[in-house]
Amino acid sequence: MKATACLRKEYGALLLCLAAFVFIFVLRYMDNLEFQPKSTIIMVDHQSVSTHPHPHMNRSFCTFQPLSPEDALEERLILDSTAWPETPLLPAPIFLEQTSDPAHSTFTILPGRKGGEWHVGDQLEVMIQTSDFQGRPKKSGGDFLLARLHNRKLEAGVAGQVVDHLNGSYSAVFSLLWEGDAQVEVTLVHPGEAISVLNRLNREQPDRIYFKSLFRSGSLSETTLCDVCLRPTQQPLCNYTDLRTGEPWFCYKPKSLSCDTRINHYMGGSKENFLNANDEKLFQRGVNLKVSIRASGPASVTVLPQGQLKVKSSTVTSGPSGYYYQGVWRALGGTTVHEFSASAISQCLKGKAVHMYGDSTVRQWFEFLNAALPGLKEFDLHSPKQAGPYMSLDYTNNILLTSRFHGPPIRIVVVSTSELRYIANELDGLIGGPNIVVVFGIWAHFGTFPMEIYIRRLQSIRRAVVRLLDRAPDTLVVIRTGNPKDLNLFVSLTNSDWHSLQCNKVLRAMFKGLNVHLIDAWEMTLAHHLPHNLHPPPPIIKNMVNHLLSYICPQ
Numbered sequence: 396m397k398a399t400a401c402l403r404k405e406y407g408a409l410l411l412c413l414a415a416f417v418f419i420f421v422l423r424y425m426d427n428l429e430f431q432p433k434s435t436i437i438m439v440d441h442q443s444v445s446t447h448p449h450p451h452m453n454r455s456f457c458t459f460q461p462l463s464p465e466d467a468l469e470e471r472l473i474l475d476s477t478a479w480p481e482t483p484l485l486p487a488p489i490f491l492e493q494t495s496d497p498a499h500s501t502f503t504i505l506p507g508r509k510g511g512e513w514h515v516g517d518q519l520e521v522m523i524q525t526s527d528f529q530g531r532p533k534k535s536g537g538d539f540l541l542a543r544l545h546n547r548k549l550e551a552g553v554a555g556q557v558v559d560h561l562n563g564s565y566s567a568v569f570s571l572l573w574e575g576d577a578q579v580e581v582t583l584v585h586p587g588e589a590i591s592v593l594n595r596l597n598r599e600q601p602d603r604i605y606f607k608s609l610f611r612s613g614s615l616s617e618t619t620l621c622d623v624c625l626r627p628t629q630q631p632l633c634n635y636t637d638l639r640t641g642e643p644w645f646c647y648k649p650k651s652l653s654c655d656t657r658i659n660h661y662m663g664g665s666k667e668n669f670l671n672a673n674d675e676k677l678f679q680r681g682v683n684l685k686v687s688i689r690a691s692g693p694a695s696v697t698v699l700p701q702g703q704l705k706v707k708s709s710t711v712t713s714g715p716s717g718y719y720y721q722g723v724w725r726a727l728g729g730t731t732v733h734e735f736s737a738s739a740i741s742q743c744l745k746g747k748a749v750h751m752y753g754d755s756t757v758r759q760w761f762e763f764l765n766a767a768l769p770g771l772k773e774f775d776l777h778s779p780k781q782a783g784p785y786m787s788l789d790y791t792n793n794i795l796l797t798s799r800f801h802g803p804p805i806r807i808v809v810v811s812t813s814e815l816r817y818i819a820n821e822l823d824g825l826i827g828g829p830n831i832v833v834v835f836g837i838w839a840h841f842g843t844f845p846m847e848i849y850i851r852r853l854q855s856i857r858r859a860v861v862r863l864l865d866r867a868p869d870t871l872v873v874i875r876t877g878n879p880k881d882l883n884l885f886v887s888l889t890n891s892d893w894h895s896l897q898c899n900k901v902l903r904a905m906f907k908g909l910n911v912h913l914i915d916a917w918e919m920t921l922a923h924h925l926p927h928n929l930h931p932p933p934p935i936i937k938n939m940v941n942h943l944l945s946y947i948c949p950q
């Protein structure tokens with residue numbers, strides 16, 4: 396299969412124009428990561444409209460395998476288009492005082508186009524002005540803000556699209572989708588300076604969470620450090636790079652045992668004091684970490700029924716992927732989400748096999764279906780809790796459900812090496828067909844690494860998806876995005892919402908144009924009234940599963 400076939404459709408035309416530059420890109424990529432191309436903006440992203448794609452960051456000690464010219468070009472384009480606006484470095488020790496302070500920042504609802512009236516189908520625009528801890532308006536952008544419009548009584552909610560004007564002010568744009576009150580909520584997740592810190596940590600200290608393996612043979616056993624990339628030392632390495640996917644993985648070689656004697660993988664722990672106290676102040680709960688920004692005036696509007704003027708279609712083009720109404724997720728852009736009773740689920744899944752791959756947030760769907768379907772019985776594979784794999788069967792309706800973790804890095808309990816499988820290789824083992832549903836979600840274990848690691852993982856998964864859809868085009872493939880979570884200092888530094896958001900952008904870019912379906916867990920969590928959680932609570936999972944079932948059984 397030609398690798399170009401995988402590339403995003405929009406890249407197709409660009410590829411032709413840029414073909415001549417492929418070699419330049421590749422050469423520059425390989426010998427100098429600090430190369431700053433003139434910003435050719437391909438995908439305009441709301442929070443990252445500009446600027447210098449590669450600040451003078453220290454090169455990671457991760458040495459990335461060379462890619463094919465097409466993959467290298469795609470990696471470059473994706474890194475450029477998702478580059479976060481650069482935040483000017485501020486001098487310590489007055490560092491914190493000059494960063495955005497949610498308590499001093501405000502948002503203002505801009506007047507509606509029709510003389511202060513809003514109708515269903517209109518857009519609501521909010522201007523956000525950030526200020527520092529001394530109350531001085533910020534002059535530069537780069538802060539990470541989230542916006543939501545909601546009505547608790549109607550159990551309605553929708554995510555806003557945030558635009559960074561790069562001058563300290565931001566816009567949040569909301570689609571008005573229900574009649575009645577709509578309350579605006581704006582949250583500072585991280586000041587821009589915190590994003591610079593996260594970027595630096597992922598370059599310089601991707602091993603702040605570290606992994607280990609036990610090696611054993613006879614009565615000898617040894618434990619060594621393992622990772623996607625290990626710091627160069629005199630110690631010899633065991634190279635576990637997957638020969639089929641090219642996924643890198645290494646352990647330091649045990650002194651007295653061979654590389655073949657590795658029996659498991661687990662998270663060793665996390666380093667201490669990888670951030671200085673001054674930088675830690677950028678991540679304070681209740682101060683500048685996921686803290687609400689108040690309104691300068693009213694924080695809500697009343698939305699009237701849809702007006703004569705039809706403006707609805709323009710709302711959806713770059714708008715939200717859906718919204719909640721009476722607690723039920725309504726997807727926008729073509730898919731109708733239905734609600735499924737237990738018997739409707741059984742009917743829908745009758746004769747089907749659903750294979751789920753990824754992290755624990757995908758396993759939640761497996762667990763939800765197991766609990767929802769009385770006829771579905773989990774088969775005891777004697778798997779360790781968390782690690783899996785898992786399998787459930789409904790003999791009467793001939794339903795098979797499986798769930799398996801993605802390949803390393805995995806930050807959980809001990810996993811046997813014989814159960815470590817890359818999603819791409821698992822997909823290659825499927826015949827596919829109209830009765831096969833493939834679901835995957837992979838994001839939560841990559842938060843400490845440079846984005847190249849995630850891009851390459853998705854490139855290998857996408858190749859396998861393309862092969863699967865080539866041999867069985869009627870296979871249904873559904874992808875779960877990452878979601879926002881409850882943040883404290885440690886979670887921010889190892890698995891921040893910012894990193895998840897960036898992963899989602901990469902995921903969208905990478906699978907655009909393929910016959911796959913996305914479930915936007917990001918917006919489904921953001922728009923909901925329940926608090927953000929790495930593992931969203933049951934009402935949100937129920938909506939996600941209904942969304943999945945609506946792809947499997949459109950009515």
Ligand SMILES: *[C@@H]1O[C@H](CO)[C@@H](O)[C@H](O)[C@H]1NC(C)=O
Pocket residue numbers: 451452453
């Ligand atoms: C790069 O790393 C070195 C050593 O850790 C440090 O001294 C230097 O300031 C860093 N440069 C930048 C631009 O961060």
Ligand SMILES: *[C@@H]1O[C@H](CO)[C@@H](O)[C@H](O)[C@H]1NC(C)=O
Pocket residue numbers: 560562564
């Ligand atoms: C920032 O830029 C936006 C968009 O160009 C503009 O509307 C706004 O007035 C600017 N704010 C300041 C303080 O210059």
Ligand SMILES: *[C@@H]1O[C@H](CO)[C@@H](O)[C@H](O)[C@H]1NC(C)=O
Pocket residue numbers: 634635636638
């Ligand atoms: C590890 O193995 C892969 C696959 O054989 C190879 O391409 C790569 O160069 C090796 N890496 C190191 C550091 O030895």
